[in-house]
Amino acid sequence: MHDIRLIRDHPSDFDAALARRGFAACADRLIALDEARRAVVTELQAAQSRRNEASKAIGAAKAKKDEEAAQALMREVGALKERMPALEAEEREASAALEQALATVPNLPYPDVPDGDDETDNALVAEHGVIAERDFAPKEHDVLGPPLGLDFETGAAMSGARFTLVRGPAARLHRALGQFMLDTLTETHGFEEIVPPLLVRDEAVFGTGQLPKFADDLFRTTDGRWLIPTAEVSLTNIVRERILAAETLPLRFAALTPCFRSEAGAAGRDTRGYIRQHQFEKVEMVAIVAPEASEDEHERMTGCAEAVLTALDLPFRRMKLCTGDMGFTAARTYDLEVWLPGQNRYREISSISTCTDFQARRMNARFRAEGEKATRFVHTLNGSGLAVGRTLVAVIENYQQADGAVAVPEVLRPYLGGEKKLEPA
Incomplete structure (x- = not known):
């Protein structure tokens, strides 16, 4: 607002x-x-x-x-x-x-955001990691995944298109990834772990900008509540209608939750595999800061997401989104794109946005410095740290072996009882 x-x-x-x-x-x-x-x-x-x-x-x-x-x-x-x-x-x-x-009016872009119409106009900021050379032709995850437990057919039969049943080795890897991400953000980067509601009222999704414009992208229950499309909604609304003491800032929250999206605006895109689902899990970061701290916080949060990818030894790049590709509430967004050798391209795995006081005005979230009567709106930031399903895809494709097995990244082995390789059934 x-x-x-x-x-x-x-x-x-x-x-x-x-x-x-x-x-x-x-x-x-x-x-x-x-x-x-x-x-x-x-x-x-x-x-x-x-x-x-x-x-x-x-x-x-x-x-x-x-x-x-x-x-x-x-x-x-x-x-x-x-x-x-x-x-x-x-x-x-x-x-x-x-x-x-x-x-209905979007946030204003920062001056350094590149002008453009769509993702083709996004600006490369940096590349990280080394793309491995293989002596075999890498396969895509929708080929490698079913023998490991990505059961697309049963998921679709049970719930329809864009639903997947994850079982066996893939399910264990999926769980390990989510726990590793959450542990990294809380234990290394100081985020407070939150278990938030998955159903929220109108005012919550209005506060973070999904309503009124993007109602068709959400799922609504029979009692008028909304399934969260991202934990950003629940985490940011923690400070709704509150006046915070300046000395309590910054607040940093992290949550691993299911997310639900109708994907109304993505008809026909990524219909194969596990890239774009109606239900998926994501580790979300939210920061509530004073306005003068938001620029540094945006870099910090992006670095936190990058640290997860670096620990997993996945090649990735940071992109600065152009004006035509940014979300409604964002003033600037960095996308992290991970390399998928099966697709021979980079794919978005995290978006980290600074929203200035845009969401805070919608939520009436303020802070007051000690000894002052006047209040100011906080700044809010959010980002993925990371999307678990897409990270699962990235690990399967980047760690694939010629025989269809998948090596387990070293940092995930403690979460899998020391297992070093996932074998196809």
């Missing part, structure tokens, strides 16, 4: 920043809605003030035994009382109209 005061003060700059994201100019429309709201507020405040003044004057007129003046004032107060409910309703409607309009 944007600060309407900044839009009023800098309408041209606001529209220019939105244009970089391919979003139509809307400052004039938002300002007009705000002016309508302010006009109603002014009229309501004037009516309230006059009602109070007239009510006091009634007593003074009666004290002077000026019954005519008292009766006139009483009629005026009565008329004001009749008018005020309508004004209050108009003020609520005007405020709601402005909020609804603001709720």
Whole structure:
């Protein structure tokens, strides 16, 4: 959510920043809605003030035994009382109209974000690791996976397309990956481990920006709750409607949860294999910081996700997303893309975004420095550390052997009882 005061003060700059994201100019429309709201507020405040003044004057007129003046004032107060409910309703409607309009406008990109339309315009920041040379043609995970326990057929028969049953060695590797990621973030990087709700109310998904624009990408239950598309929703909403003490910041949360996405906007993409599922697990990082700390925190969080990939010895690269490829709430996003030898390409495995105060305004999440009366909105950041299913794919493809077995990365062996290799059935 944007600060309407900044839009009023800098309408041209606001529209220019939105244009970089391919979003139509809307400052004039938002300002007009705000002016309508302010006009109603002014009229309501004037009516309230006059009602109070007239009510006091009634007593003074009666004290002077000026019954005519008292009766006139009483009629005026009565008329004001009749008018005020309508004004209050108009003020609520005007405020709601402005909020609804603001709720559909994306965050503004930072100046260093490259301009562009889609992923082809993203900027390479750095490459890490060495792509291994093999004396055999590497296979894709959808070929290697079934003998290891990626049961695409049973998952689809049970639940439909984009659902997979994971069993046996693949299930053990999947569990090991999630636990290793969570242990790394909590024990090495100081994140607090959270077990959050998987079902949330409207205000939670509104706060992190999925509602109202992206409702079709979510699953909704019969009682009106939403299945989380990412633990970002639950973790960020921990500070909803709260005023935090400045000395408690930063707050860093991490959770390993199932995630649920309808993938409405991805029809026809990645229909094979385990890349794009309706249900998947992910380790999510969320940080709540003071505004002056958010730039450093973005780099820190990206480094935390990179540390997981480095420990797993997977080749990857960091990309800075262009304006046309960023998420709705992000001011800047880094994508980490892991090398998949079976596909002979890099694929996204983590997105780490700084959202400035955009989500905080939607959630009314603030902080106050000691000794100060004024509050400020916090900055929120989120990122994957990592998507477990996609990491499973990356390990299977990068650690595959010529006979279809998969070597276990050294850091995962303690989680698998020292096992060094997963053998196909």
